[in-house]
Amino acid sequence: MQLEYTLQIADNALILGHRLSEWCGHGPILEQDIAITNIALDLIGQARSLYQYAAEVEGKGRTEDDLAYLRIGTQFRNTLLVEQPKGNFGTTIVRQFLFDAFHFAFYQELCNSKDETLAAVAKKSLKEVTYHLRFSSEWVIRLGDGTAESHEKMQTALNDLWAYTGELFKASDADQWALENGIGVDLEVVKKFWEEKVSEILKMATLEQPADGWMQTGGKQGRHTEHLGYILAEMQYLQRAYPGQEW
Amino acid sequence: MVITKEHIWKILEEVPDPEIPVLSVLDLGIVRDVKFLDNEGIEVIITPTYSGCPAMDMIAVNIKSVLQEKGIHPVRVTSVLHPAWTTEWMTEEGRRKLKDYGIAPPVKGSFDKGALFASERTVECPQCNSSDTRMVSQFGSTPCKALYQCNSCKEPFDYFKCH
Numbered sequence: 001m002q003l004e005y006t007l008q009i010a011d012n013a014l015i016l017g018h019r020l021s022e023w024c025g026h027g028p029i030l031e032q033d034i035a036i037t038n039i040a041l042d043l044i045g046q047a048r049s050l051y052q053y054a055a056e057v058e059g060k061g062r063t064e065d066d067l068a069y070l071r072i073g074t075q076f077r078n079t080l081l082v083e084q085p086k087g088n089f090g091t092t093i094v095r096q097f098l099f100d101a102f103h104f105a106f107y108q109e110l111c112n113s114k115d116e117t118l119a120a121v122a123k124k125s126l127k128e129v130t131y132h133l134r135f136s137s138e139w140v141i142r143l144g145d146g147t148a149e150s151h152e153k154m155q156t157a158l159n160d161l162w163a164y165t166g167e168l169f170k171a172s173d174a175d176q177w178a179l180e181n182g183i184g185v186d187l188e189v190v191k192k193f194w195e196e197k198v199s200e201i202l203k204m205a206t207l208e209q210p211a212d213g214w215m216q217t218g219g220k221q222g223r224h225t226e227h228l229g230y231i232l233a234e235m236q237y238l239q240r241a242y243p244g245q246e247w
Numbered sequence: 248m249v250i251t252k253e254h255i256w257k258i259l260e261e262v263p264d265p266e267i268p269v270l271s272v273l274d275l276g277i278v279r280d281v282k283f284l285d286n287e288g289i290e291v292i293i294t295p296t297y298s299g300c301p302a303m304d305m306i307a308v309n310i311k312s313v314l315q316e317k318g319i320h321p322v323r324v325t326s327v328l329h330p331a332w333t334t335e336w337m338t339e340e341g342r343r344k345l346k347d348y349g350i351a352p353p354v355k356g357s358f359d360k361g362a363l364f365a366s367e368r369t370v371e372c373p374q375c376n377s378s379d380t381r382m383v384s385q386f387g388s389t390p391c392k393a394l395y396q397c398n399s400c401k402e403p404f405d406y407f408k409c410h
Binding site for chain 2: 031032034035038039041042043044045046048049116117119120121123124125127128131134135
């Protein structure tokens with residue numbers, strides 16, 4: 001269960017980091033291209049620390065690279081939100097904001113974990129995620145309260161992605177186990193922060209918060225949208241085609 | 248000659264940060280401890296600056312090679328996450344070197360997460376010392392820097408942001 005829990009956190013960071021790296025060289029302006037890839041770098045760095053720890057917890061000789069590059073889709077434990085396609089810049093910003101608000105509150109709680117390594121990763125990552133949340137919040141406001149076209153694109157992205165937000169707070173068996181053992185976080189506490197933050201920012205952005213309807217779940221159990229397969233095909237290509245290659 | 252910890256620390260002053268070569272690893276405050284191991288080797292304990300900092304692997308390699316050049320081996324470099332590095336650990340000397348190099352050092356009193364939306368701290372232009380500056384982007388050429396511009400002398404500059 002500890003492995004499962006660590007992988008849930010790591011997979012979110014890796015998959016979103018990879019998704020953001022798709023903007024490298026394609027950002028709308030240079031500063032935003034650099035910002036998004038900086039955030040990608042932070043997330044992939046966090047994933048590395050967590051995979052190293054997961055490999056240690058498992059104790060079967062697998063490495064961080066094995067965990068990132070040699071697992072198949074159903075073995076990934078990330079939430080569905082982070083694997084959604086980058087879409088236009090607005091979609092990426094909305095996806096980022098919805099996740100950042102969760103990520104920030106999640107790490108804030110994880111700092112109190114009885115697991116020293118997870119607490120240390122959380123303390124380090126929290127500082128990074130603070131900058132992420134600030135960045136995505138500012139852009140949600142700027143684009144939501146921008147032109148008629150940017151507003152419409154943001155509202156559409158928000159409506160499309162909303163169904164993936166419920167899963168962030170739905171405890172998996174691993175979440176439940178971690179909470180009961182003082183290792184994990186209380187997702188209800190995280191949810192409270194998230195709801196306040198999201199409603200505050202959407203209001204400033206003149207965007208309409210979608211009603212909570214059907215929520216899509218399954219990522220934490222390995223049931224993913226078809227998008228994950230394409231991500232892995234690209235991300236794992238090199239290790240699959242040339243096993244064991246190193247820099 | 249008997250090698251003491253002081254020698255090792257002295258040597259570490261010569262190991263530069265790969266991204267900002269005017270700073271040594273000691274100026275940055277990333278070396279947490281130096282230990283003599285039972286089997287005659289030494290262990291240098293460092294802490295990463297940023298999770299995704301690509302310079303960390305390079306720093307470990309540089310520490311090893313500089314010490315080995317001085318005849319000190321084997322050297323093991325261990326990375327510890329806790330306590331998390333903060334820009335508060337940067338030395339005064341380091342802050343001065345950064346400014347001379349054209350990068351504004353982190354504003355003291357550093358990181359507080361309550362500042363999610365707080366107004367920007369005043370960052371002084373490293374060229375003309377004006378405090379009339381503006382942030383262009385929170386994310387700059389490396390994960391540790393933000394991009395600023397001075398409204399007085401118009402020069403763009405990097406700011407080493409607080410962590």
